[in-house]
Structures are given as C-alpha cells and as structure tokens.
Amino acid sequence: MNLTTRRTRLAAGALAAITAVGGLAACSSDDSPAEGEKPAKLVVDTFGEFGYDDLVKEYEQQTGIKVELRKTAQLGDYRPKLVRYLATGKGAADVTALEEGILNEFKANPGNWVDLTPLVADHSKEYLPWKWELGKATDGNKLIGLPTDVGSLAVCYRKDLFQAAGLPTERDEVAALWPDWNGYHQAGQKYKQATGKAFVDSITAVSNGVLFQQGSDLFYDKENNVIADSSPAVRTAWDTATSMVDISAKATTWSPEWFGGFKQGTFATTFCPSWMLGIVQENSGEENKGKWDVATVPGGGGNWGGSWLAVPEQSKYPAEAAKLAEFLTNATSQVAAFKKSGPLPTNLEALKNEDFLTYTNEYFSNAPTGKIFGEVVEKIQPVHLGPKHQAVKENAYEPAMRAFEGGQATKEKAWEQFTKDAVTQGAF
Incomplete structure (x- = not known):
C-alpha cells in the first residue's frame, strides 16, 4: 500500500474521539425541556447563502417560534465550528447544514445526529433519489439529513x-x-x-x-x-x-x-x-x-455543491427542529429560496413548479435561470x-x-x- 492510499489510524481515532465525546456530552444535559414544551427559539446554522431570510420570518409567523439564522460566509470557517460544537457537546444549532464536501465526515458517527425518520413525514419519493439516499447514515438505517439543493x-x-x-x-x-x-x-x-x-x-x-x-x-x-x-x-x-x-x-x-x-x-x-x-x-x-x-x-x-439539513442530538427540541428542517426543504420553500438567492431545488415537485421553470433573474439581465439550471439538474450524477x-x-x-x-x-x-x-x- 503506497503513501497515497495509506490510512492513518491515529487520525481515525481522533475523529472518533471528537464525535464520541460530542455525543456523550450532548446526552449529559440536565436542563432538558418538559415534555411537549414549545421552544421560544430555534437556531439554524448555514454557510454561504441558502436564501432562508424570508422563509424563517414566515415560519415565525406560522408557529410563534423565533428563528435565529446564523450564517458563516465560508465553508472552511464553518466546518471547524461544527467540529468544536460536537466535541464539546454544546453550541450547535438546532438545525445544521451539512455540505456535500463534509457530509461523509460527519456521517461517520451517526450518534451525533437525530434520526429524522420518526419526526417527519415520509418524503423519500419527493426528491432526486440519489440526493435522498445520501442523507442517510452509512448503514442506510438512519435518516440524518433532509435534502436542500444541488449546485x-x-x-x-x-x-x-x-x-x-x-x-x-x-x-x-x-x-x-x-x-x-x-x-x-x-x-x-x-x-x-x-x-x-x-x-x-x-x-x-x-x-x-x-x-x-x-x-x-x-x-x-x-x-x-x-x-x-x-x-x-x-x-x-x-x-x-x-x-x-x-x-x-x-x-x-x-x-x-x-x-x-x-x-x-x-x-x-x-x-x-x-x-x-x-x-x-x-x-x-x-x-x-x-x-x-x-x-x-x-x-x-x-x-x-449542495447540502442537507440535519438536527444534532444536542438540540433540546429535536421534534420542533425537525419540523423546521422539513419546512425549509419542502417544495414551496425550495422554490422561494431559489428565487431569493439561487440554491437549486432537489424536490421533484419544485423542479416542475411553473414559478421555478419560468423564473428570470432580473439582476442577471433577466436570464432564465430556472430553465438554464433546471434543464440539467435531473441529469446530475453524484x-x-x-x-x-x-x-x-x-x-x-x-x-x-x-x-x-x-x-x-x-x-x-x-x-x-x-x-x-x-x-x-x-x-x-
């Protein structure tokens, strides 16, 4: 086995230690909310621009739950924060974006993430099939992330x-x-x-x-x-x-x-x-x-590019966080996010939505960006x-x-x- 194929077991142990400590710390909290208690606020962590500014305001009006949207400009700055949150068992948002380039790293310990399967409806047939499957744990038994966009x-x-x-x-x-x-x-x-x-x-x-x-x-x-x-x-x-x-x-x-x-x-x-x-x-x-x-x-x-929304185990309100992630990734929200900032839908209904297909971007000389990007999205292979x-x-x-x-x-x-x-x- 040459140098470029050799795996470093010490690094594997370090990563396992980080994620394991994060999982244990998250489970040790003694200030869990009472059963059925509604959160006053949920926090969403993203990087770059997901187009969620108007959507979180809409969710606040619908639910009465305040949503704090924490944006990090660069993925390179975002990842170390997430590593630290998981290592210390505190600080992670209730809803956390996982980009395709870091997804597999953080799926390595599924214990850090809430299984969304019992908390949301079955949406498995509503998204690009490969995109949905990549949101699962490696063994395929746990749904870690709901699909957002592709690039x-x-x-x-x-x-x-x-x-x-x-x-x-x-x-x-x-x-x-x-x-x-x-x-x-x-x-x-x-x-x-x-x-x-x-x-x-x-x-x-x-x-x-x-x-x-x-x-x-x-x-x-x-x-x-x-x-x-x-x-x-x-x-x-x-x-x-x-x-x-x-x-x-x-x-x-x-x-x-x-x-x-x-x-x-x-x-x-x-x-x-x-x-x-x-x-x-x-x-x-x-x-x-x-x-x-x-x-x-x-x-x-x-x-x-492209991402998923996950719920860390350390969230005090996993059920409500899952509902927020479900809202942000549904067909209507994906079209709205695209029109706001450009993230391309992966929801099949959104991709057939007339507002998406006919959308022209005024800033970009009225370019038919729905058509330009939408014509190739279903041809994308992971x-x-x-x-x-x-x-x-x-x-x-x-x-x-x-x-x-x-x-x-x-x-x-x-x-x-x-x-x-x-x-x-x-x-x-």
Missing part, C-alpha cells in the same frame, strides 16, 4: 466587459464561444488581448468547473483510499486549470480581492453553481445590476466524495494550485506538494 453549473459573465472587448454579449452566442474548455481559454485570451485584463477570477475556479464534471472518483476511490496522485479526474482538472494561468486575475475565492473584484470588474467571468448567484449579486452591488448574465458552462454541465474531501480540496489541492498561480512553485513542484499534503489531509 448545477453555469458561467456568470459581465456583458459590459465583453462588449468592451468586442466579444458577443447574448448568452446563446457567448455559450457558443466555449463548447469545451479549449474554447473558453481561447475566449479568455481574446478578451485579455483586447483589454489587458483578466478573464477569470482564478484557476481554482476553473478547476472547480472541470472537477465536478467528471462523474467519477476524485480524491478517494470507492474504498475511501486517498488516490490524489492517480485520479484521472483530478489530473484532468489540474492540467486544464493550470493551463489558464495566463487569463487569471489570481483572486482567491472568498478573499477580500475576490469580493472586491465583482464590483470593480477585475475579472469578466466566474463559474457559478446556482447557489453562487446570490453571492455574485451581493458583492457586485446594485450599480452592476443588469451587467451580469448567465451562460452554460464549457463541457455542458456538472454539479458543484460524484464520490470521500470522508475528508473538503479538507483535501481546501488544504492540499487548492493551496498547491495557488502556489503555482502565484509563481511560488513550478507546476510540477506544486503537484508534488499537493500529493504529499493530500495524504495528511485525507487521513481518517
């Missing part, structure tokens, strides 16, 4: 900047520029030659677009061995992305430069899973309304993500790619560093 891919682009560069601006003509990734690169080179400016925010953004189109194992194989140095999907994404360093603004996603770049026009395109629309709008500001548009992604599809996928991606893969992008390492040295770091970050 169907597209490209967000600045029409005004395209026009200044002499490129087409209509979304169908723009999509025709890049039937594949080579076409996207060529469009970017034309843009840079005409303007002297960067075309895409970063090569890690390109990599995400390519990586989640592969429909195969990424950093782990099916037995959850780390395969960083031999994964064809990862190598394809790496080679495609690093080839585009010449058109990159080198603005790290979630950095101040990245946030500011939307408003300042530092880059003309970024890769937009549907949930990213709200983030682009928020950071571009009202002054850029109507300047952005949405076109199909090179290669014709893919999925980046990609196998191992137990520490997010850690490998954020702490090994992307730092190595940024080292190359920033000139601190050659492409070969950066790849070598990634494969070494992936072993450490991917251990479980």
